[in-house]
Amino acid sequence: MMKLFKLRTLILILLIGNTGFVYSQDTTKKANTVKSSTAKPTVTNTAKKPVVVKQQPTKPTTLTPTPVVTKPVRQAPDPALMNDKSLYGQYQYLLTKVYHYQQPLVAALWKNYNDTLNITRRKLKEAEAKIAVQAQKIDTLQTEVGTKADKLSTAKAKVDEISFLGIPLNKTTYNWIMWGLVIGLGALAAIVIIRSGANIREARYRTKLYNELDEEYRAHKVKANEKEKKLARELQTERNKLDELLGR
Structure with missing residues (x-):
């Protein structure tokens, strides 16, 4: 954004310099035309016979105001600005x-x-809104994955x-x-077999x-x-969905 501002400032300075140059050329041309219009006509003396001229009352001469070229005035810079x-x-x-x-x-x-800056800000707000929605979806999916992981652990x-x-x-304790x-x-079956046939039948029943x-x-x-395999497949499916959303 700073580069764009510097580029536009440079273009503005070039435009101002070009406009000032054109204006100085225009003022120079106007001054030359004024000088050429006020030049006196050349008088050629031709030899003629003397002529008696009657004196007429002289009219008062009126002074024509010469055009004054005024230069554009700049505003005085404010120290606060x-x-x-x-x-x-x-x-x-x-x-x-x-x-x-x-x-x-x-x-x-x-x-x-200002128009360009407003458009950029509007696009930035839209992008931030999309990012917020996606972040919310990611949080939801992470919560679901955590729930699935807890179920799998259970x-x-x-x-x-x-x-x-x-x-x-535990399985080990249970096996022991x-x-x-x-x-x-x-051992009980052996004792029972030795002692009586009834005990043998009881041992068979217990073996069954x-x-x-x-x-x-x-x-x-x-x-x-x-x-366990079913829960593992469901967990892998949720992880694949999460990877697709994260763009991995």
Whole structure:
């Protein structure tokens, strides 16, 4: 914007200098025409016979006023305008440095500059409004992505944890507990087999229960993996949308 202002100021100075040069040429031509019009005619003396001329009353001579060329007067610069470094202050100071007939040119340039500046400001406001809307959309998408990430973390935690008797346990702890149960049940089954056949049947029943529990665990694990993959795909989709909006 400063470069545009300097360029227009330079053009204005050139226009003012050109106008002053043309005006000085016009005043020089007018002065030459005035001098040529006031030149006395040449008198040629021819030899003639003396003629008796009657004396007539002389008329009073009237002095014709000679045209005076007045130079354009500049306005005296105001010291307050010289100290004003704003754009409008510089414009007012420039008006004091030019002739009266040059002030319309400066005013026209000032009007064009103001129109261009207003258009630029309007475009800037529109761009800022668009940026604000896009920033709001980005914030909304980031919030949604954060929500999806929290859900995914919760799903992963659920996959890694198994509720055993209403108590959430880690997979490692759960495996240790399960293996401990298997070993205990095996030892118990051996004791029961040794002691009585009824205990053998009880051991078989408990082994069947364990197998069912193991199948449920596997089915739960498969469902949890499917849910985790689904949430991961949804998160990747939201990230792709965010990248498209950010122009990556």
